Amino acid sequence: MTTRNQVSPLRLHWSLFKRVAVVSTNNMLIYRSNLIFLFLFESLFTFANIMGLKMGVDFAGGSLGGWSTTEVIFIAFLYQAGHQLFTTFCIAGLFHIGFFVWSGRMDYVLLKPLKPLIGMHAATEFIISNTPNVLLSFGFLIWSYLKLAVSRPEPLTAGAHVALLWLFILSLAVRYGIALLVVSPAYLAEKLAEGEDAYWSIQSLGKYPRRVFNPFLQTVFDYIIPLSTIAAIPAEALFGNLSTPNIVIFSLVGMLFFMVSLGFHRFCLSRYQSVNTGV
Amino acid sequence: MNRLLKSGLIHASQCVEAALLYRSSLIIFVMTELIGFIGYIAFWYKAASSQPNQHLYAPIALVLYFVLAFFHHGLQDHAAVRNVATDIRMGKLATSLIRPFPYPFAAFIKSFATSLVRSILLIPLIAIVLWLFPGLWESFTTSLNQSTSTLLHYGLAMVITVLCTILTRFAMGLAAFKMSQVWGPDTVLISLYYATSGVVFPMDLAPQWLQHVASWTPTYYMVSFPTLTMMGRYTESQFQMYAGRGLFVIAVLSLIIAAAWNRGIKTFEAVGI
Numbered sequence: 098m099t100t101r102n103q104v105s106p107l108r109l110h111w112s113l114f115k116r117v118a119v120v121s122t123n124n125m126l127i128y129r130s131n132l133i134f135l136f137l138f139e140s141l142f143t144f145a146n147i148m149g150l151k152m153g154v155d156f157a158g159g160s161l162g163g164w165s166t167t168e169v170i171f172i173a174f175l176y177q178a179g180h181q182l183f184t185t186f187c188i189a190g191l192f193h194i195g196f197f198v199w200s201g202r203m204d205y206v207l208l209k210p211l212k213p214l215i216g217m218h219a220a221t222e223f224i225i226s227n228t229p230n231v232l233l234s235f236g237f238l239i240w241s242y243l244k245l246a247v248s249r250p251e252p253l254t255a256g257a258h259v260a261l262l263w264l265f266i267l268s269l270a271v272r273y274g275i276a277l278l279v280v281s282p283a284y285l286a287e288k289l290a291e292g293e294d295a296y297w298s299i300q301s302l303g304k305y306p307r308r309v310f311n312p313f314l315q316t317v318f319d320y321i322i323p324l325s326t327i328a329a330i331p332a333e334a335l336f337g338n339l340s341t342p343n344i345v346i347f348s349l350v351g352m353l354f355f356m357v358s359l360g361f362h363r364f365c366l367s368r369y370q371s372v373n374t375g376v
Numbered sequence: 377m378n379r380l381l382k383s384g385l386i387h388a389s390q391c392v393e394a395a396l397l398y399r400s401s402l403i404i405f406v407m408t409e410l411i412g413f414i415g416y417i418a419f420w421y422k423a424a425s426s427q428p429n430q431h432l433y434a435p436i437a438l439v440l441y442f443v444l445a446f447f448h449h450g451l452q453d454h455a456a457v458r459n460v461a462t463d464i465r466m467g468k469l470a471t472s473l474i475r476p477f478p479y480p481f482a483a484f485i486k487s488f489a490t491s492l493v494r495s496i497l498l499i500p501l502i503a504i505v506l507w508l509f510p511g512l513w514e515s516f517t518t519s520l521n522q523s524t525s526t527l528l529h530y531g532l533a534m535v536i537t538v539l540c541t542i543l544t545r546f547a548m549g550l551a552a553f554k555m556s557q558v559w560g561p562d563t564v565l566i567s568l569y570y571a572t573s574g575v576v577f578p579m580d581l582a583p584q585w586l587q588h589v590a591s592w593t594p595t596y597y598m599v600s601f602p603t604l605t606m607m608g609r610y611t612e613s614q615f616q617m618y619a620g621r622g623l624f625v626i627a628v629l630s631l632i633i634a635a636a637w638n639r640g641i642k643t644f645e646a647v648g649i
Contacts, residue, residue, distance in 0.1 A: 133560070138566070140567075141570070145570045145571035148576075148577065148582070148586070149419075156432070161422060161426055162426065294405075294408040297408075298408045298409060298412040301415055308422070314418070
């Protein structure tokens with residue numbers, strides 16, 4: 098309930114989001130060369146990943162554990178689209194936590210009238226220079242989707258599209274959760290501030306079809322650290338390979354994982370002592 | 377000459393000592409990078425197990441490829457570009473210019489010490505993996521015993537690998553003479569490394585055009601060349617061809633470094649930014 102003089106929290110956060118986006122755009126356009134470098138970096142990196150996956154499926158004779166080249170490429174582009182969105186809007190806020198704790202700037206973030214994580218995102222910038230890569234990755238995703246849709250004998254259902262959209266949004270939350278799990282220990286000790294590399298490695302396992310991994314790892318990636326939710330499960334939902342109960346279970350696992358990671362962050366933050374050296 | 381040698385030896389011992397101090401960073405590196413390699417190994421193992429004719433690569437040979445690739449990947453000193461660029465930008469290079477040991481050699485030794493210490497720490501880990509993974513040790517020894525010259529070739533390949541690794545990053549760091557930040561070119565180098573070094577996929581399975589293009593870049597010689605040499609996957613003539621190209625790449629890199637250094641040092645301002 099809001100009165101005329103109060104601003105609803107949703108509106109407040111929306112205007113905060115716009116402000117960070119504007120400030121980020123202004124700041125990052127000073128370094129226009131970053132647009133080119135980030136574009137080249139992500140393009141070459143994507144090329145390497147897609148080339149590797151295509152080579153692998155071709156090497157396997159055109160089908161990898163029942164997945165065709167087109168399907169594996171679709172998973173890879175789905176993974177890539179989530180990766181680019183996460184890179185643009187989330188990494189600066191999350192991966193500066195270690196630096197902010199180490200340098201003592203976290204105190205200033207905590208003094209803001211915002212939730213600590215939102216305060217972190219507001220105190221840093223969106224990687225606006227990565228916008229071309231976001232657009233390009235969604236372009237490739239649509240292209241691979243159309244190729245997939247044409248190649249399938251039966252049409253993709255409307256329900257499958259809804260499931261894909263929902264699980265894609267959930268995949269962003271799972272990425273956020275993984276990042277929180279690896280950066281939050283920075284509150285406990287300065288030496289645990291290098292979580293970023295761990296995030297990139299862990300999430301890279303999300304670009305493969307589930308059957309690539311042995312049954313044990315598959316179970317871990319399905320139910321404990323839900324890396325399958327990053328791309329493989331949303332793709333399977335689109336292909337109609339998942340039953341509704343399975344979609345519900347994977348959704349619950351993803352949401353639970355996100356809640357647990359938020360709780361872990363809250364726990365680590367409660368141990369923050371504001372006595373860091375900054376040297 | 378004696379003074380130069382003495383200062384070089386002192387510098388080298390200090391670099392090794394400093395590199396040994398950062399053992400924990402190697403542990404973090406191994407833990408984080410290993411996770412990514414588990415993905416490569418799982419994917420390629422599945423692909424090799426599914427292939428209709430297992431004549432190109434047996435599944436175990438692909439696991440061996442990525443284990444050895446992980447070792448060579450571990451020798452890469454990705455921080456070298458940043459270190460050289462920071463020395464130039466901050467003006468720290470000025471103090472090195474009045475020292476008896478030339479800065480380019482000092483930077484070279486620093487990177488070499490990092491790779492050396494990493495290799496000392498990684499070799500036992502790789503040996504354990506080879507020993508524990510069923511069939512991997514047999515595959516490894518079979519590769520080594522394919523020809524009497526495999527080890528000799530590997531020694532030469534490693535010289536080319538180390539030179540390409542260090543010279544490429546030093547050349548990139550020298551861009552700081554002209555640019556206010558080398559973060560951009562460095563990220564492009566990293567992505568080129570992933571696309572053409574053979575760290576994501578075995579380069580001998582890549583299309584011919586990609587193998588050809590990659591073999592003219594220094595990144596090919598950082599991982600793919602020593603790994604495939606150790607696995608005995610080159611014929612004698614192929615090895616000679618790639619070794620020749622590797623030496624050519626080193627010569628070109630040396631010329632670029634000499635030109636960039638001579639031009640850059642004239643415009644260098646010790647004030648720094």
